[in-house]
Amino acid sequence: MSDKVFRLYDTLTRRVKPVDTIEPGHLRFYSCGPTVYSYAHIGNFRSFLTADLIVRTAKAIGWRVTWVSNITDVGHLTQDDVADASGEDKMERALKSKEGERFNNVWELAEYYTDAYRADWAQLNLSEPDIRPKATQHVREQIIATQELIDRGYAYETPTGVYFSVESFPSYGRLSGNTQENLKKAVRDVVLDDNKREQADFAVWKKDDRHLMQWFSPYGWGFPGWHIECSVMARAYLGDTIDLHSGGEDNIFPHHECEIAQSEALTGKPFSNHWTHTRFLQVNGEKMSKSLGNFYTVRMLIEKGADPLAIRYALIAGSYSSPLNFTDQGLKDAMANVERFRRAEAVTEEGIASARPGDDALGSILEDLYQQSLGAMLNDLNTSVALAKALEGARTIVREADALTESSSKSSKEFLAKINALLGIVRHDNPNIAKSLLVVEEEELDVTRIEALIVERTEAKLSKNYTRADEIRESLEAEGIELRDGPDGTQWVRKSGL
RNA sequence: GGUGCCGUGCCCAAGUGGCCCAAGGGGACGGUCUGCAAAACCGUUAUUCGCCGGUUCGAAUCCGGCCGGCACCUCCA
Numbered sequence: 001m002s003d004k005v006f007r008l009y010d011t012l013t014r015r016v017k018p019v020d021t022i023e024p025g026h027l028r029f030y031s032c033g034p035t036v037y038s039y040a041h042i043g044n045f046r047s048f049l050t051a052d053l054i055v056r057t058a059k060a061i062g063w064r065v066t067w068v069s070n071i072t073d074v075g076h077l078t079q080d081d082v083a084d085a086s087g088e089d090k091m092e093r094a095l096k097s098k099e100g101e102r103f104n105n106v107w108e109l110a111e112y113y114t115d116a117y118r119a120d121w122a123q124l125n126l127s128e129p130d131i132r133p134k135a136t137q138h139v140r141e142q143i144i145a146t147q148e149l150i151d152r153g154y155a156y157e158t159p160t161g162v163y164f165s166v167e168s169f170p171s172y173g174r175l176s177g178n179t180q181e182n183l184k185k186a187v188r189d190v191v192l193d194d195n196k197r198e199q200a201d202f203a204v205w206k207k208d209d210r211h212l213m214q215w216f217s218p219y220g221w222g223f224p225g226w227h228i229e230c231s232v233m234a235r236a237y238l239g240d241t242i243d244l245h246s247g248g249e250d251n252i253f254p255h256h257e258c259e260i261a262q263s264e265a266l267t268g269k270p271f272s273n274h275w276t277h278t279r280f281l282q283v284n285g286e287k288m289s290k291s292l293g294n295f296y297t298v299r300m301l302i303e304k305g306a307d308p309l310a311i312r313y314a315l316i317a318g319s320y321s322s323p324l325n326f327t328d329q330g331l332k333d334a335m336a337n338v339e340r341f342r343r344a345e346a347v348t349e350e351g352i353a354s355a356r357p358g359d360d361a362l363g364s365i366l367e368d369l370y371q372q373s374l375g376a377m378l379n380d381l382n383t384s385v386a387l388a389k390a391l392e393g394a395r396t397i398v399r400e401a402d403a404l405t406e407s408s409s410k411s412s413k414e415f416l417a418k419i420n421a422l423l424g425i426v427r428h429d430n431p432n433i434a435k436s437l438l439v440v441e442e443e444e445l446d447v448t449r450i451e452a453l454i455v456e457r458t459e460a461k462l463s464k465n466y467t468r469a470d471e472i473r474e475s476l477e478a479e480g481i482e483l484r485d486g487p488d489g490t491q492w493v494r495k496s497g498l
Numbered sequence: 499g500g501u502g503c504c505g506u507g508c509c510c511a512a513g514u515g516g517c518c519c520a521a522g523g524g525g526a527c528g529g530u531c532u533g534c535a536a537a538a539c540c541g542u543u544a545u546u547c548g549c550c551g552g553u554u555c556g557a558a559u560c561c562g563g564c565c566g567g568c569a570c571c572u573c574c575a
Contacts, residue, residue, distance in 0.1 A: 014502090034575070047575035177501040178571060184500095202572060226573085248575025253501085258572080279503075280569065287568080317523080318511060322504070323568065330510050333524040340523095343538080376512090384512045388522035399539070466533055473535080484537045491537090 032247035158195035176253035227258035351409030358405035
């Protein structure tokens, strides 16, 4: 525990305010996860990273965190709630697509993309949520909640499903500004459904005995509406009122607006005391979309040679509360920065091994920088400043390099460990998980041959045969191997494909 | 039409009333090192914050107008 204040923007009150926990020092946090009908893209991950950074920051000030992040493995409708429920389900559509051919059924498809999601998650060094519930594992509770909403007069059954009556919940629209009145003014074409009392009413349960995923309920065969899963799972794991709820900006409406309505209708208590939303990621100044060809997944970028931690860095380089422009150049920039942390770590290890006597020249400087970095994170997750302070620390360490005493090295090591716990950009917290899930197989390198060539080049240099030396350097360069001459000999590194 | 968000150097991006003649990263340029390069390290790189007015002792920061961009309005992180 500490007396530090963690401030975050709250979408509901539209201002930055301290995160208050109901139980002192214990954050109960729910973040919306993906629908697993395809690979999650880097825009999805930007929003998951916000959740990860919230958890890391809370832990850095000594809070206990119970973090629930769901997996939506029920397909929801791709179209508006059309009257006959014939709207195609996005998981069904994925199954019928070319990529879906290899799956026997939607369940396998969901499982495959869930695994892929978790692998990418580990690659980007996101910490593991305490609970990762699946919508399909909570259908029973969703049916019970649906019935309760009917019993309490907030929902009604029609020939096509069960709908939540927006009129019955007067504060509907408080989060998004889409009040019933404003929604009526909307001129957007909406598919009319005569079964609904009001156009703004939304589905809690859809009746459909042809749906690929269906369950039996008091209303016959069908499947749950999209919003009810989060209401139910948040309550099951975190209680009636939670401290904080997060998601992407597109979740504000309708998803979170509807969650609030359902949850508060069920419990009569506030659903979440704080709401945080991550703004969209743009790619090269444009909206990310498949048609524009700028739709990036984590594995695509790794295949292109991007360092997973650099992807992470690039995605958190800007504030979560503003749109971020993800560019190829930004990714390269991030790689250079991640490299600097690696260098600082290498220098630190050498310094400890050297056992050089002397004062700890860095301890207080680094502690100060860490505190500034933490302070920035506590101030509405100001990642730009937090990263700047972390980089300054890494630079400070690298600058000392050969002059690092053993005690300075130990301070450096502590600094890097704390920065990594806070920002996750120095190294993978759990390298084994990241490695075992590595999506791209490192192509085999003939290390013996490379090292033999380096020896040959060193000899050529000694005999002043620079033509041969440069020839070796250039041929290795062409293979993607970069040579770096230093006082202690020549090192080699793989060059990134970016 | 409704509801929100944004416009800072060549690029990305902090700062939202005085500590800012504006962090940090990349790039570019100069230097140290080096056979040369790469890497590393050091230094330089916005009297200025979309435009025009206003408020104020003081504005990138507040207010008004204009121009430009983005998101959501029941598939979407």
